Amino acid sequence: MRMDKLIEKISHKLSHKNLITMIVILSVFIIALLGAIFRNDIMRPLSNLTSPGEDSNTASRPPLVVIDPGHGGSEPGAGNGKINEKEITLPISLEVEKILNEKQIDNILTRRDDTAVSLEDRTKLANEKKGTLFISIHNNSFTDPSAHGILTTYNPNSPTGESNAKIMQSKLKTLGMFNRKIVPRPNLYVLRRTEMPSLLLEIGFISNKNDLQLLTSSDFQKKCAVQIVKGIEEILETNTTASSKSSSKD
Ligand SMILES: [Zn+2]
Known part of the structure; x- marks a missing residue:
């Protein structure tokens, strides 16, 4: 099949070093993506949990x-x-x-x-x-x-x-x-x-x-x-x- 031949061609061209570089780039991308998700979906609701009456926010306390x-x-x-x-x-x-x-x-x-x-x-x-x-x-x-x-x-x-x-x-x-x-x-x-x-x-x-x-x-x-x-x-x-x-x- 043409597709198989293409992949074979690419993998032949990819040296061991190139493969490692790709893995590193992919890992960095995944970590950055996870970081963005973490900040938006986890950290934001946490900061909202601090109600005005709590000690950590004395300015708005009566x-x-x-x-x-x-x-x-x-x-x-x-x-x-x-x-x-x-x-x-x-x-x-x-x-x-x-x-x-x-x-x-x-x-x-x-x-x-x-x-x-x-x-x-x-x-x-x-x-x-x-x-x-x-x-x-x-x-x-x-x-x-x-x-x-x-x-x-x-x-x-x-x-x-x-x-x-x-x-x-x-x-x-x-x-x-x-x-x-x-x-x-x-x-x-x-x-x-x-x-x-x-x-x-x-x-x-x-x-x-x-x-x-x-x-x-x-x-x-x-x-x-x-x-x-x-x-x-x-x-x-x-x-x-x-x-x-x-x-x-x-
Ligand atoms: Zn006195």
Whole structure:
């Protein structure tokens, strides 16, 4: 047959070396083809399996606000007479929690009662839970009882630290206390060790008579919580807008 003769002719012409070259080229082609199939049919569905709620995709996770009531238990914080800082920071924090719950903003408190929690445990909790924002609530104190007012401290090494502090202080200054503005505090443990944007609020001076009067009023504590939540909402909104803008540039 003609066909048989042709094949015979070709195979005679093909040396052993040529045959090996052909096998190698064919193998490379098959491997490339398999690779393309693998990328399209296996890898694509795998990447789609990662839902927005998973840890691997924190950007689209709903925000989690960590509220940190300063001091507690055997660590009373600053004091003035019978009043201790821990007794002011907790009710304000619980009020913040209540408002956040009403607004369905996920939140967690580092303490919900009069117990001592170490600074290490506070930041550990925030980091483990992958908090979006950490707000520590404290009161100031000074040897000179005339020192008074409200301020927001931030970590200057955090990219959003200063801008977040400005937002928070713009809400806190409406509370009627003297506006001490924003203060960089690079060495504060909770600001340094939290792996998310964080602020530490010094709400009034417990050592000042007028500030103390406000701080012990449940009406003031509630108004204070309202402003803190307003600050939180604006910070979350601003940071989300900023991150979506930067990701759209990619
Ligand atoms: Zn304190």
